[in-house]
Amino acid sequence: MAYRNPFTLALLLCTLLPFAALAQEDTIRVETLTFDSITTRRGVWVFPDDTHTYRKVLMHHTLKCSPLTTQDQYNCGEWDYLTYSFVYDHTGVLDSNALTHPAYLVGAQAPSSVEALSTQLWDTQLYEVNRRTVLSTQNEDTYVLGMGNDTEAGVLSANAGTTRSQYLITGSELMATGMMAGDIEQLRLTAASAGAAPLDRLTVRMKATTSTQLSVFHETGFELVYDDQPGLLGQDAGVHSLVLVEPFSWDGSSSVIIDLAATRAASGTTSSLVGTDAGPDRGIQVTGTDGHVLLNNDHIALDPGPAATLSDAITVTFWAYGDASLPVNTSAFEALDADGRRILNVHLPWSNGSVYWDAGDDGSGYDRINKAANTADIKGQWNHWAFVKNAGIGQMKIYLNGNLWHSGSGMLRTMEGITRFRIGSAGNGNNPYRGRIDEFNVFAAEVDGATIAAWRSREVDATHPFASDLLYSLHFNEAAASFTADNEVNAAAPGWLMGTIHRRKRPATERNMNVQNVTVRPDITFVQGDFTTQMDPAQLSEQLPQSTLTREIFAVQGNATASVDTVFSWPGGWSYTYAPDGSAV
Known part of the structure; x- marks a missing residue:
């Protein structure tokens, strides 16, 4: 038989040396994979002489345990004792075997049927709290902090969203009010103006501190002193009392940090509090909306246009909160070229618990670094990840929570030709990421470690040092009914929510992005005394939007299937009320 076509050799792990023997016993050797071909699994090698026929083709394998292997830290792994080879002779003739493809996909799933609605349903989540009520007062003493010469607009500004504020009150300020060491039973705030609706929930935490200034949120050491719906606070002007579920014991000299986290689902006019300018370093605050997406068998399809301009350098940053089912095989994102070759990919993680960062392809394979997590x-x-490559100097890096976590050198493959880019799955929909993703940014540059650390808790905007290199910036703060993720740097290149993606917001107590320093501190009246009180359980509720439902429609075009339409809707069915333990009631 005569072979005159190139053949493709696909294998798992081996080094090959095939040769052809001519009729006159001449031998021609064609070198394919070598010991340096660590991650290459497939290639095309053309026979060197198309004027002869070949009566025999021999393929020689040599197996070697190499320290250059990237799959794990061992020279010899579980697959190094064998190899599989597949040789293909491509005839160019279409096979007559029947092929099947789903008529539509919902993310990575192909359900036999779906029930769709034109309006979105919402579920109700219940939370159990303790409520302390004053039945009678034997005596009380009040101590006012503040002069009442200003207004504080941030604490009550939750407008279909949340706010979080922390204030430092020095021991000398507390002593100046005349308050003595002992239990603080109540806090009183004075609303300077009325609002459209009261807060749905206010959480107050307090702790003693030796800190002399505030610049970032304190997250540990707090006592939960109040967590309830605070009556008409946020709607009515005047004094509002918060009866602490657990009195806060003040030692008579220590400074105190108070954390106020507010939630209001309604929109409209917001109220403000009577306050006093306390000067710098005494208050920090976050307001507005902090949304994210919850993924399972879904993905976000990015417009590949901006990514097609990538070449030598890239930085991808985002926040991720993995589901309890991890580790399983996942791709946090993947980008492919027109031939389906992997240009970018992050396994976060793979089923072995390792994180893999793949970037660049020269036709023979991609560059990779990986590390057990x-x-x-x-x-x-929540963890902040940054994946960096600079092919010009051969460096790949991974940063975790602002710190260099892993790196590799000799990584020279560039990243041209991206035609498909997905967040939350592989490029073909496999290996879906299970968990939450927020603040997804892509830069066409190597962002340095100091900048990554400085900006990990801030939304990327035009003031970022690498703003001119920004290709995508997705904050996921859109309305619950939106099917797109706005690209803040390029409105014409958004992300599309594919599958059944849930939009969620961070609880007020967990807000820590875009922290602002504030100087006006709300005036607070501290109440001590003797009271007869009653403790009762209470329930608060929160409305949670159900997922989107996006169907990708396919049809046969020629000898292949192609995506021809996308239908956006919401799942049909019921709205549910969930108990605090997560069970439906």
Whole structure:
């Protein structure tokens, strides 16, 4: 038989040396993969002489345990004792075997049917809190902090969203009010103006501190002293009392930090509090909306146009909160070229618990660095990741929570030709990421470690040092009914929510992005005394939007299937009320 076509050799792990023997016993050797071909799994090698026929083709393998392997830290792994090889002779003739493809996909799933609605349903989540009520007062003493010569507009500004504020009150300020050491039973705030609706929830936490200034949120050491719906606070002007569920014991000299976290689902006019300018370094605050997306068998399809301009350098940053089911095989994002070759990819993680960063392809394979992750790195909490490549100097890096976590050198493959870019799955929809993603940014540059650390808790905007290199910036703060993720740097290149993606907001107590320094502190009246009180359980509720429902429609075009339409809707069915333990009631 005569071979005159190139053949493709696909294998798992091996080094090959095929040769052809001519009729006159001449031997021609064609070198394919070598010991340096660590991550290459497939290639095309053309026979060197198309004027002869070949009666025999021999393929020689040599297996070697190499320290250059990237799959793990061992020279010899579980697959190094064998190899599989597949040789293809491409005839160019279409096979007659029947092919099947779903008529539509919902994310990565192909359900036999779906029930769709033209309006979005909302569920109700219940929360259990303790409520302390004053039945009678034997005596009380009040101590006012503040002069009442200003107004504080941030605490009550939750407008279909949340706010979080922390204030430092020095021990000398507390002593100046005349308050003595002992239990603080109540806090009183005075609203300077009326608003459209009261707060749905206010959480107050307090702690003693030795800090002399505030610049970032304190997250530990607090006592929960109040967590309830605070009556008409946020709607009515005047004095509003907060009866602490647990009195706060003040030692008579220590400084105190008070954390106020407010939630209001309604929109409209917001109220303000009577306050006093306390000067710098005494208050910090976040307001507005802090949304994110919750993914399972879904993805966000990015317009590939901006990514097609990538070449030598890239930085991808985002926050991730992995589901409890991890580690399983996932791709936090992947970008492919027109031939389906991987240009960018992050496994966060793979089923072995390792994080993989792949970037660049020259036709023979992609560059990769990887490292085993701790459980807390991949699930159960928010973590900030940054994946960096500079092919010009051959460097790839991974940053975790602002710190360099892993790096590799000799990575020279560039990143041209992206035609598909997905967040939350592989480029073909496989390996869906399970968890939450927020603040997804892509720069066409190597962002330095100091800038990554400085901006990890800030929304990227025009003041970022690498703003001119920004290709995508997705904050996920859109309305619950929106099917797009706005690209703040290029409105014409958004992301599209594909599948059944849930939009969620961070609880007020967990807000820590875009912290602003504030000087006006709300005036607070501290109440001590003797009271007869009653403790009762109470329930608060929160409305949560159900997921989107996006169907990608396919049709046969020629000898292949193609995506021809996208239908946006919401799942049909019921709205549910969930108990505090998560069970439907």
